[in-house]
Amino acid sequence: MPTDTVREDIRTFLTSRRARLTPRQAGLPDFGGRRQVSGLRRSEVAQLAAISVEYYTRLERGNVGGVSQEILDSLAAALRLDDVERAHLNALVRAANARRRAGDRDGGAVHVRDSVQQVLDAMTGAAAFVRNAHLDVLATNQLARALYEEALDTAGEPPNLARFVFLDPRAHRFYRDWNGIAHDAVGSLRAEAARTPGDTDLADLIDELASRSAEFADRWDAHDVEYYRSGRQRFHHPAVGDLDLDYDALEIPADPGLTIVTYTLAPTAPHAPTFLRLHHHMPAPATGPDPAAR
Incomplete structure (x- = not known):
């Protein structure tokens, strides 16, 4: 920057x-x-x-x-x-x-270590994925692929959640609180832009979103910042219906810029039966590397 x-x-x-x-x-x-x-x-x-x-x-x-x-x-x-x-x-x-120094945080990191993928796969009761600070989805477990099937259905690699939120009309149905997730997405990118000056990939993403989405441009100009840390997200899944899931964003200390996002639900929660149905909607295990991890 x-x-x-x-x-x-x-x-x-x-x-x-x-x-x-x-x-x-x-x-x-x-x-x-x-x-x-x-x-x-x-x-x-x-x-x-x-x-x-x-x-x-x-x-x-x-x-x-x-x-x-x-x-x-x-x-x-x-x-x-x-x-x-x-x-x-x-x-x-x-x-x-200050000028950018070698070793500074890389918000656009794209490599996910095998052991991190193993952690995701071990979370059989949670939907979990790894994203970078550009909101690229880099790796998922099976339940996350089932939950985010529309967001991951993209010609671009890796899939990007900000593009899905602002450029894909399906996002308005998928996120029942679309305004909230839109605010969080812009706020996260705004905060990351300050943390990683000189990140041309992030600048390109912001320029693309601002040029293609007036909604993004207006929210970007508001200069609001957010950290997506924990809370409850309200979804409408095309196959199983409404889901209110608890989320936690867990930064990976060994991989600065990468975050594991998990979605869970207490067994007694109102949408627990729907969450169980999502398990039956999971895709078959991949025979090769996770496409989102490329």
């Missing part, structure tokens, strides 16, 4: 965060009258962060050389950033102040 682009991302991120806060939400007196800006003024953010207006203005323009962690923490508190947004701001500042 070129330095000018990082600075522009810092500017847009900070301005979008202060635009969403009102003086009342920030604990400042609101004397009424017409305000010329949406949300907080720069002077109000500076006041809350205990820095000068001139210094905050410099930071908002992306000139973050030499900024201390203490200042960033004060700024994050002033703007009411959550943990994910704080991490994103820190990543943007690091990207603005």
Whole structure:
């Protein structure tokens, strides 16, 4: 990610965060009258962060050389950033102040070790797959292939979940909370773009999605960030019907940039019988390497 682009991302991120806060939400007196800006003024953010207006203005323009962690923490508190947004701001500042080094995180990694595939295959009661930070699906177990059969049904290799969400009309039926998964997908890519400056493959993916999907472009411009960690996802599977599954995203420490995503369900959960039917819908075991792992 070129330095000018990082600075522009810092500017847009900070301005979008202060635009969403009102003086009342920030604990400042609101004397009424017409305000010329949406949300907080720069002077109000500076006041809350205990820095000068001139210094905050410099930071908002992306000139973050030499900024201390203490200042960033004060700024994050002033703007009411959550943990994910704080991490994103820190990543943007690091990207603005450093060049990419050998050994940095590779968000577009495509190799899945045999032992990781063995872990997936051993999860017979869970749907599980490995994805990279570009949301490419690199390896699956049988139950995940059954659950995600439409998302994996693509001419592109490897299948990409962001492309499925925004470019495949079947995604609106498959994800019963399509708005939620769309928000998470864009937020994950936005966070990864800050963590891996210079990742041209990711930049190409973002450009493709923005050019082909107005929905993606609008959400990208909002500068929201998310980590897909744990929660409940609501599906509508074309063969078995509705499924509400618990998900967990487990990063693989030995393979930075790769994450195992699992979907499970308690035996007493309302959709447990449907989940059992999904087991009967599983494809036959592959005789060769998993196509998604290529």
